[in-house]
Amino acid sequence: MKVFRRLALISTIGTYLVIFIGGLVRVSGAGLGCPDWPKCFGRWFPPTSIDQVPGYFDASRFNIVLAWIEYINRLCGMTLGILILITAILAVKHCRHNFKVMVGALSSAILVTLVGFQGAFVISSELEPFAVSIHMLLALLLASAMIYTTQHAYYEEDKRTEEKTVYPSRTQKFIFMIWIITGIQVVLGTQMRSKLEILAQQFPLKTDLEWLDQLGAFSHSHMGLGLIMLLLTILAGRRILVGTKSLPALARNATIAMLVLISIQILLGFVFMLIGMPELARVFHLWIASMFFGATLIIYNSARRARSHS
C-alpha cells in the first residue's frame, strides 16, 4: 500500500510537471515543432539537420529547437503515462477492496491514454483552438483523478483522518462552486489564448496589448470571473481556516495554497493588462490555474470525508 501511495503521489507531481511543460510548448510556439504523431518528421528521434527531413515535409517547417521542445513534451507525457498505468495495476493488485482508490486509479489510466491520443488530434488539426482546449481540460481532469487517488490512498493508510473534523456548513458546496468556476476560467483562458494566436496570425505586427484589446467580451468575462473567484476564495478560505474544527494539515495547506495562488493569478492578470503578455508569465498563469484547481479538489475531498464521518 505504501508503495502504491508513493507512486500515486509521484504520478500526481508528474502530472503537474507535464502540464507545466505543455504550457511551455504552447508559449514557445513549439506545438507543431513535430508536425506528425507519434513520430517527429517521420522519425522516432527528431532530425538533427534539415537534410534528414523527409521530402514529403516542407523543410521550412523544421526548426530543431521547436522540434526538441515538442519531443521532450511527448517523452515526458509518455513516461507519465507509464507511471500512471503502473499505479493503476498496483491499485488492482492491492486496493481492490477500496472502491474510491480503484475508481481514481483506473480513471487516471483511461484519462492519460485519452490525453495522449487526443494530442495526436491536436497535431493533425494544426492546433485547432477547440482541440487545444479539450487537451488542456483532459489534462486537468487527469490531475484531478490523480489527486483523488492519492488522497484516498492516504486515507486508506490512516483511516482516522478527518474523523473529528467539522467544516463550517455548506463548505463542500462552496468549494464545488469555486472548482466549477475554475474549470470555466481555464476553458475561457485557453479559448482567449487561441483567439490571440489567430489575431497574431491575422495582424502579425500589432502588439500584445492591441491583440488583447480586440478580444473584447472574452477578456472582460475572464477578468470579471477572476475577480469573483478572488472574492469567493477569500470568503471560503477565511471560513475554512477560522471556522473548521480540527482542520487536517493537508486541507489547511491546500486552503493557504488556494489563497496564495489566486492572489498570484490576479497579479499576473494585472501584468497582462498593463504591460502585455510576457511568455514566462503566461506559462505560470496556466500552471497556477491547474494547481488552484487541484487545491480546491483536495479541500472538497476532505470536506466530503469529514461529512461522511459525522
Added chain:
Amino acid sequence: MSKHSQTKMIFGLFIPIGLVMALIAYFVVDRAKESVSDLPVIGEIPQFVLLASDSTAFGTEELKGKLSVVDFIFTHCKGPCPVMSANMAELYDKFDGHPEIQFVSITVDPLTDSLGVMQEYAANFGVDDKRWRFLTGQIEDIAELCEKGFLLAADDLPGNHSTKFVLLDDQARIRGYYDGRDPASMTVLTTHIQSLARQLP
C-alpha cells in the same frame, strides 16, 4: 513537527522550486524565440532589373530597405499558381498598412503575360497598392534570375516552375523558402516575416 512549521516548510520549498522552474522556462522560451528570429542567410540576390506591371523598372534596388516575399508564377497556369497567389493575397492582406513589407510575383511566361494581363490578374486578387508587384522581362533573364539568383529550379518553364515562396530581408538576402501551397508553411512564413520586421531599423 507542528502544523504551522510544516506549512512553513512546504511553502518554503515552493519558492526555490518555482524559481528553478522559472529559470528553465526562461531558457526554453528564449532559445525558442532565438531559433525563430535567427534565420540563416542562404544567398544574396544579384543585380537585376525587370519591368513591373505599372511600366516602371523594378530591380535589386527596389528590394533593399524592405522585406520581400517573392514567387514565380504565370497567369494562365491551372496548376499550383491560383493557390500560391491566393496564399500571397492572404499575406498581402495580413500586412496591410505596412509598406516595409512587399510581395513580388515574377511571371515565367512573359510572352503571354503582358502588362495588361498582369494588371487584371493583380486586380482579381484585390491588389490596390504598390505592396504587391508583378514583374516581367525577357524569359532568359527571368530563368537566370530564378536559377542563379533565387536558387530555384528553372528547367522547362513555364510549366515546371517552382512553387516556393522566397523570403528576402532588407538587404535583398535570401532568408527562407516556403511551400507556397501549404497553409502550415504560410504560418511559419508569417512568423518569420514578423520576426524580421521587428528587427528592421
